[in-house]
Amino acid sequence: MNLNSGGGIIAAVVNPTAEGRLEYFDRAYLLWDGNGVITYFQSEPPPLEQMAHHEILLRENRVVLPGxxxxxxxxxxxxxxxxxxxxxxxxxxxxxxxxxxxxxxxxxxxxxxxxxxxxxxxxxxxxxxxxxxxxxxxxxxxxxxxxxxxxxxxxxxxxxxxxxxxxxxxxxxxxxxxxxxxxxxxxxxxxxxxxxxxxxxxxxxxxxxxxxxxxxxxxxxxxxxxxxxxxxxxxxxxxxxxxxxxxxxxxxxxxxxxxxxxxxxxxxxxxxxxxxxxxxxxxxxxxxxxxxxxxxxxxxxxxxxxxxxxxxxxxxxxxxxxxxxxxxxxxxxxxxxxxxxxxxxxxxxxxxxxxxxxxxxxxxxLERPDLGSFALGKRADLIVIDDSLCDPLLGMARNAYHTLPERLSRIFYRGHPDMVREALVDGKVVFAAGS
Ligand SMILES: [Zn+2]
Missing domain, CATH: 3.20.20.140 (Metal-dependent hydrolases)
Structure with a gap:
């Protein structure tokens, strides 16, 4: 990736709010600039020109949480x-x-x-x-x-x-x-x-x-x-x-x-x-x-x-x-x-x-309001979770419990570290499972 170019991810996103609740996005578009600062976070796609020079990670079957x-x-x-x-x-x-x-x-x-x-x-x-x-x-x-x-x-x-x-x-x-x-x-x-x-x-x-x-x-x-x-x-x-x-x-x-x-x-x-x-x-x-x-x-x-x-x-x-x-x-x-x-x-x-x-x-x-959730101006620190690994034999495709709050609950109670597939800090991949 060009160091000056930005990045982004398209995935289901769970985002903590300042009131102590969680917001659920079945599909969200999260973009950051070359320094890892978030420039766009919406459930609607950004204008195409805003995505230019961004390396976008498509993670449609994954759940993204802040790091x-x-x-x-x-x-x-x-x-x-x-x-x-x-x-x-x-x-x-x-x-x-x-x-x-x-x-x-x-x-x-x-x-x-x-x-x-x-x-x-x-x-x-x-x-x-x-x-x-x-x-x-x-x-x-x-x-x-x-x-x-x-x-x-x-x-x-x-x-x-x-x-x-x-x-x-x-x-x-x-x-x-x-x-x-x-x-x-x-x-x-x-x-x-x-x-x-x-x-x-x-x-x-x-x-x-x-x-x-x-x-x-x-x-x-x-x-x-x-x-x-x-x-x-x-x-x-x-x-x-x-x-x-x-x-x-x-x-x-x-x-x-x-x-x-x-x-x-x-x-x-x-x-x-x-x-x-x-x-x-x-x-x-x-x-x-x-x-x-x-x-x-x-x-x-x-x-x-x-x-x-x-x-x-x-x-x-x-x-x-x-x-x-x-x-x-x-x-x-x-x-x-x-x-x-x-x-x-x-x-x-x-x-x-x-x-x-x-x-x-x-x-x-930790006096770091720029971390811990997604919003414009904050740092793009995030993790990508594959919740189908909660139980590979059961599989997700046939499972009736697939709303995002249900998926998060399953991650919460039945999760294990192997489900974390990627970790990004300042928008850069710092951990990728299997690599
Ligand atoms: Zn101690």
Whole structure:
């Protein structure tokens, strides 16, 4: 394709709206310019002259969605996704820390990083926010692999200086040097962004948390960490920070709670903590697959939403055992039904909300209103799904359930990553199944 020419696609399209609903187009025409900016999106065809110099992809039996956005995951853990059944703290000791330690091997880090970003795209994720291993060379390798994969990557070297094996410790002074180096090398370069990443309060000294708070504010960076995932973790955090009234107050008192803070989990927060997080406009990232896998609990998504909290959705690999944000969205709906049953209150989320959250909702949490849905001026990040692969033996041709909402529902509940046939970022194909 000529670099200056635009592109386009003709397909069935599902488009999230700012109100949190989905619009369904049985056949839509989506065009973008040579920079990947959307110039036309309608169910009616554009004038022929507008299509000139555009390479148009005809995908009439496919369903197109905006590229999925994963707001919380861990690159070095992908290799052991689906393994282990402990609760959080023993699971970290037994699986996570030894696995992350393996990333001091440059060859392993290189291979695993390339595989991780390819897997993101294969699962339909075109924007990913990920924790990296706690070694500077492995972080360089990961940024390089993300750049090569051509997806949007918000990445952070995981910082820890206590309560973890000695090989994983980074001193406060070294952490600052590492952050400066990564900021200069990668932040804002192409589709790469640096995220300040203290793992969680338990593994960070007060000085390390203060550095993270200050550095993220000084450079206007996102900060990602975990909060209130497991009762034992909460008790241990409060023991380590005796002057803080709550887990949220630990982060707040070290400058780590702001509008670019992404807090994984937030399952067991008190009303006081909810008020504090809302006031700071930080985002709580729901990770329902992980929360069921480690038996951590169920985050009350609908209640938090009604309370005005900013929310996100993430795979949290490897405690989340799948990299697919469609799986994650489905789990968000399923656990909300269980929560409703047990709480006696209506806390159910539905498919439309969950798909909105995995696309436009996560884009807004990431301050990227140009992503997550299709409209003039937005980026052409999209995935192409072949829903006939839900059940190849049954086939779609003889199936009576073929309206677009029915097809989407089948993708949502019976989908698997192999159904994602293509992923485009900025209008360029960055993943094509079988190629
Ligand atoms: Zn996590």
């Amino acid at each position: 999925l956005i994963d707001l919380h995951t861990h690159l070095p853990q992908y290799e052991f996704a689906g393994i282990g059944t402990d609760e959080l703290l023993p699971w970290l000791e037994r699986y996570t820390y030894p696995q992350e330690a393996r990333f001091c091997d440059d060859k392993l880090a290189e291979k695993a990083s390339a595989a991780f970003f390819q897997s993101c795209l294969k699962n339909g994720t075109t924007t990913v926010v990920a924790y990296l291993a706690p070694f500077l060379p492995a972080a360089h390798t990961a940024f390089a692999a993300a750049e090569k994969a051509n997806l949007r990557a918000y990445l952070g070297l995981t910082l820890m200086d206590r309560n973890v094996p000695a090989t994983l410790v980074t001193s406060v002074a070294q952490a600052e040097r590492n952050l400066v180096e990564l900021l200069q090398h990668y932040h804002g370069k192409g589709k790469l962004q640096l995220v300040v990443t203290p793992r969680f309060a338990m593994s960070c000294s007060p000085d390390l948390l203060s550095l993270c708070g200050e550095f993220s504010r000084a450079h206007n960076l996102f900060l990602q960490t975990h909060i209130s995932e497991n009762p034992t973790e909460i008790a241990e955090t409060l023991r380590l920070f005796p002057n803080c009234k709550s887990y949220a107050a630990v982060y707040d008192s070290h400058g780590c709670l702001h509008e670019r803070t992404l807090l994984g989990h937030g399952i067991h927060l008190s009303e006081e903590e909810i008020a504090l997080i809302r006031e700071r406009a930080a985002v709580i990232v729901h990770c329902p697959l992980s929360n069921t896998f480690l038996g951590s609990g169920i985050m009350p998504y609908q209640r938090y939403r009604a309370q005005g909290l900013r929310l996100g959705l993430g795979s949290d690999v490897a405690a989340g055992y799948a990299l697919s944000m469609l799986f994650e969205a489905r789990q968000m709906v399923e656990v909300s039904k269980l929560l409703s049953r047990f709480s006696g209150k209506d806390e159910r989320a539905n498919m439309e909300q969950a798909i909105f959250q995995a696309t436009l909702g996560n884009a807004l949490a």
